[in-house]
Amino acid sequence: MWDDDERDSKRSLGIRDKQILYRRANKKCENPACGKKIEFDEMQVGHKTSWARGGSTTLKNSVCLCYRCNKLQGTDGWATFLKKQGILDPKIKIKNSLEALGITQLKFLAKKHNIKVKGTVVETLFDSSIKAPTKRQYINRLSGIITEKELSSVPKQQSTQVKRKKKRKSSDSWW
Numbered sequence: 001m002w003d004d005d006e007r008d009s010k011r012s013l014g015i016r017d018k019q020i021l022y023r024r025a026n027k028k029c030e031n032p033a034c035g036k037k038i039e040f041d042e043m044q045v046g047h048k049t050s051w052a053r054g055g056s057t058t059l060k061n062s063v064c065l066c067y068r069c070n071k072l073q074g075t076d077g078w079a080t081f082l083k084k085q086g087i088l089d090p091k092i093k094i095k096n097s098l099e100a101l102g103i104t105q106l107k108f109l110a111k112k113h114n115i116k117v118k119g120t121v122v123e124t125l126f127d128s129s130i131k132a133p134t135k136r137q138y139i140n141r142l143s144g145i146i147t148e149k150e151l152s153s154v155p156k157q158q159s160t161q162v163k164r165k166k167k168r169k170s171s172d173s174w175w
């Protein structure tokens, strides 16, 4: 569900945003299965979440597509569009891979990139101590930075088979 007041009422990007989008995409169609070089005039602005499904017209929600791919996407969301082509969204793929890593491996990657993941400060009446950062905090910081290539270079850890954590928190199931 979305709030209609929350999104822009305009359905297409302004010229400046289009130029930013075009440059951000390196003048290429952003469909990983395509990657065709396109002229600025040819660019079609695709929505990651389609307008029909409540996606807003923002740079964040926009993708630079060639005519063919824009047609191909239709009203599908970006993830569905990729899935239909047999492509896993690289960002999701990396996040999944990171989740399969152990905390030592995540620390290793963070160190390599000079990323300091802060723990949570726990304050008590007399004292404050720092709780070590959680796996989730590492993953959030790393997921935008780590490349697939790097993931394959992470030293293997024995028994990394992490059991899937229960997604539901108790607060979600109060009903």
Ligand SMILES: [Zn+2]
Pocket (backbone or CB within 6 Å): 029, 030, 031, 034, 035, 036, 065, 066, 067, 068, 069, 070
């Ligand atoms: Zn294309």
